[in-house]
Structures are given as C-alpha cells and as structure tokens.
Amino acid sequence: xxxxxxxxxxxxxxxxxxxxxxxxxxxxxxxxxxxxxxxxxxxxxxxxxxxxxxxxxxxxxxxxxxxxxxxxxxxxxxxxxxxxxxxxxxxxxxxxxxxxxxxxxxxxxxxxxxxxxxxxxxxxxxxxxxxxxxxxxxxxxxxxxxxxxxxxxxxxxxxxxxxxxxxxxxxxxxxxxxxxxxxxxxxxxxxxxxxxxxxxxxxxxxxxxxxxxxxxxxxxxxxxxxxxxxxxxxxxxxxxxxxxxxxxxxxxxxxxxxxxxxxxxxxxxxxxxxxx
Numbered sequence: 001x002x003x004x005x006x007x008x009x010x011x012x013x014x015x016x017x018x019x020x021x022x023x024x025x026x027x028x029x030x031x032x033x034x035x036x037x038x039x040x041x042x043x044x045x046x047x048x049x050x051x052x053x054x055x056x057x058x059x060x061x062x063x064x065x066x067x068x069x070x071x072x073x074x075x076x077x078x079x080x081x082x083x084x085x086x087x088x089x090x091x092x093x094x095x096x097x098x099x100x101x102x103x104x105x106x107x108x109x110x111x112x113x114x115x116x117x118x119x120x121x122x123x124x125x126x127x128x129x130x131x132x133x134x135x136x137x138x139x140x141x142x143x144x145x146x147x148x149x150x151x152x153x154x155x156x157x158x159x160x161x162x163x164x165x166x167x168x169x170x171x172x173x174x175x176x177x178x179x180x181x182x183x184x185x186x187x188x189x190x191x192x193x194x195x196x197x198x199x200x201x202x203x204x205x206x207x208x209x210x211x212x213x214x215x216x217x218x219x220x221x222x223x224x225x226x227x228x229x230x231x232x233x234x235x236x237x238x239x240x241x242x243x244x245x246x247x248x249x250x251x252x253x254x255x256x257x258x259x260x261x262x263x264x265x266x267x268x269x270x271x272x273x274x275x276x
Contacts, residue, residue, distance in 0.1 A: 033062045034065070036066065037274065041066035043066075043270045044267065047249075047263050047266070048255040049251050049260075049263060051247070052066060053271045054068075054180065054245065054248075055244070056243065056245075058241060058242040058244065059241040064275055065176075070248065071175060071177060071246070072177060073175055074173030075222070075248060076169070076173060076222040077156075077167050079219060079220040080220035080231045083186075083233075084148070084153050085132050085167075088143070089139060090200055091193055091197055094138045094139055095120055095135065097120070097200055098121040098203055099121070100119060104118075109130060111126070114129075114130060114131075124218070127218075133165070136164045141158055141160050151182070153182060154174075155174060156174075157171045169222070176233075184235075186198075186201070187216075187242065205234070213276070216235055216237070217232055217233060217265075219231060219261070219265065221261065228251050231246070232246075233247070241276075245271070249267065
C-alpha cells in the first residue's frame, strides 16, 4: 500500500511539472508582446502634439509604442479608409484600374489640387475626398457592408444617409492595432482579394524608397468640433523585415494648425529610425 501511495505522489508531482512547463512554452499572443519606447514620447512632445506611435516588428513579433492605451482607442479612420474604399471599388469593378479617371465638375473644392481631373492613383495620393465619395455612392450600402465584413474591417457604421461620409464623421471607428492588423493581412495577401486588385493597390500604396526599405502608407485627417485628429498608417518592407505602423496624433492648442498635416509622416519616420 505504501508503494502505491509513493507511485501516486510521484505521478502527481510529474503532472504538475508538465503543466507548468506547458504554460511556459505557450506562445504569447502578438498583442501581448509590448515594449514602451520613451523615445517615441519625446518625439511626440517635441512636435507639440498628443498621441501615440504604434509600430509592429513582424520578424520579432513585437509592438512598440509610447502610449498603448491611446493606441487601443477607436477613432474615425478619415482618409486612411481610402485604402479599403479603393480595394472594394476594384473588386466590384466600380473602378477598372489605377488609371480610371474622375472628372472635376468645376465646383470649388477644399484644396486646389482637387480642382482637376484625377486618375485613381492621384486621387489616392492627393486624398481627394469628392472622388472617393463618388466611389462610395457607386459601391452602395449593401456591397459596402458585405465587403467590410469580408475584409474584417470592423466598426464602420454604414447606411443610406452616410454612405459618402461615414469614414469622416459619425460613429465609425478604428484603433491603431486594428489598422496594423488590416495592413498586415493586406501585405501578406490574406484579405481574400484578387491578385489584380492587390497588385494595383500595392502600386498606389507605395510612397517612396526609404533607404533599403520601400515606404507604403496613407494619411488621414478628421476635424470634429474644431478638433483635429491625424493618421499615418502603412508599412516599410525589405528583404530582412517588415515594420507596420499606425500613428495617431492631435495638435496641442499652441501648435500652428498649418504645420499639423506634415507632422504625421515626420513623426512616424523618426520613430521608425529608432526601431529599425
């Protein structure tokens, strides 16, 4: 009887040890691999803005940020939604390719660069809101919602009254983690879209050569009750590694608002130089 008890005790001890080891070996979810970068906060402070820089290192499965709470908070996607809007337009054949022409109707627009005929590639580059409102109306509520579900681009509130402005005002929202997750799936061909659409999008998404990296991205800007909120989302890619980023910032009251649009990209580049 004593021998049986000893065997039972040994068995229980071994089981506990195995359970502990299995917990240690369990892979940590990417969103839990977080490192605070005080240097990012220094960049934010010196730029006279509030906000968060979020960078995901694909190779090392790490998130870097100065403010993870800010990064988890959903906000209007603004013109970063032009990424999704373009994909859906190409998939539904609302636009044929990156050379599809959008004619200016002669009416005054918010920016001089919008007051001309623009092809899709340039409409994306210059963030032409009227061009993309035309696209959204043509896609329509039903197809827009179907594709948003298919692409897993969540928390967009789309109906017949806001089909051409739901990404600019209202209750639609996306956070920085979700922005990176979507762009990561796009870059890895995991959205379930055609190769043709993917190839066209990668052409218009490309901004410039950045050292040994290709810089791909899209800015966004929303204004609610006089309060500005700015985005810069995208990724840099090389043979060695890809880094995904989503910067979201708001100007402090002392900042000259004319300087704000350029800060989104400048802040992100400074942060990427620290990480890569």
